[in-house]
Amino acid sequence: MTSSAPPTASAPAVSGFLPALEGMRGFAAVGVLITHVAFQTGAVHDPVLGRIWGRFDLAVALFFALSGFLLWRPHAAAARGLGAAPPAGRYLLSRATRILPAYWVVVCIVLLLLPEAGSGWRLWLANLTLVQVFVPLSLTEGLTQMWSLSVEVAFYLLLPLFAAALAGLRGERARFRVPLLLALSALSLVWAWLPVPTPGHINHDNWLPGYLPWFAAGMVLAELVTGERTWVHRLAAQRVLMAVVAVTAFALSTTALGGPEGLVKIDPWQYNGKILLGALMSFALLAPLVLAPRAEHRILASGPALTVGRWSYGIFIWHLAVLSIVFPVFGIIPFQGDFWFVLAVTLVLSIAVASVSYALVEEPVRREVRRRQSRVASTAERVADSAAP
Secondary structure: OOOOOOOOEOOOOOOOOOHHHHHHHHHHHHHHHHHHHHHHHOHHHOOOOHHHHHHHHHHHHHHHHHHHHHHHHHHHHHHOOOOOOOOHHHHHHHHHHHHHHHHHHHHHHHHHHOHHHOOOHHHHHHHHOOOHHHOOOOOOOOOOOHHHHHHHHHHHHHHHHHHHHOOOOOHHHHHHHHHHHHHHHHHHOOHHHOOOOOOOOOOHHHOHHHHHHHHHHHHHHHHHHHOOOOHHHHHHOOHHHHHHHHHHHHHHHOOHHHOOOOOOOOOHHHHHHHHHHHHHHHHHHHHHHHHOOEOOOOOOOOHHHHHHHHOHHHHHHHHHHHHHHHHHHOOOOOOOOOHHHHHHHHHHHHHHHHHHHHHHHHHHHHHHHHHHHHHHHHHHHHHHHHHOO
8 A cells, every 4th residue: 555646646536527437427328227137138047147247237227326425525624624515496406407498308218109108197296306225016018227316316405404414514624524424324324223104016126225335435525535645545546456445346236235136135244235235336346536536547537438428327327218219119129148248238329319408408407507607696686786785
């Protein structure tokens, strides 16, 4: 272990855009796509690679950790006097602008045009309001991946409350924020063991409390990147070591520690094993990027990686709808093979559809919201100036 970051490293940023994280988000989206293609082609039953393909669902852990880091970083910085956290109203508007417009388009198209998706007001309401994990039988064909988006939105809504709860830990007391986050993560492991009453076909372990350690992996990194340099920063600079940790955590998740094969009810101890291994994997993957960043990342910050990262949300929300039409169009029977062909076609088409979604829905809505915010801010400034003596 070296005592300092490598010469190519720059000071960790407490704010601003980190290109490598954008590239990592793109890889996470592709990981989610891979695990769904593997399931629907039956590749998860391959005696050699099946468990590996199936465990690519840990890409969701990476998504959650990225959200935890990026959304918590302003609050961690504010606790150390390095800036101000955004007002709750502006933050929630930003999240709604990012998530809802393209998501609503997907939901409407799938429920209107995909026969297997089903119908009914309850199905529509549950999906449009992102409460699928609470409503029985509402995770429907073409939209089943949205369970994780439902969990993520719950985190978005509660994050201002988390920030308020830790508001007193500022300045010198900010050093207690990381231990508190770790303690909360440890406490959340009890969630899977609790006899929480739920309706039929609903598992309470698909709710936010069970996944807090995945978000906390990123939140802890946000605290560390805005705080003083520690041994964790020096450890993060050991990129080979961190890669070994991430690969080892992923490999262990493919064993019984991460749960049984297939979509079956998982035992609480295996659920916790998967959660802990996912948190460790995500931390090990992200720590070098944020605690010991390099000036350049040939892969994660490359043009193609940044492009896929920019379209990653579209890839995530559209890929199952795309996958559902790949089988009939090419005359492929689900669960009967053709993994590589289906993967290639689904990936290409999902990227294409995501690019259109970004250009026609996501980016125009964001620009319009920014324009309106600027107009409101300008109006408020003029009113203030006119009222001045």
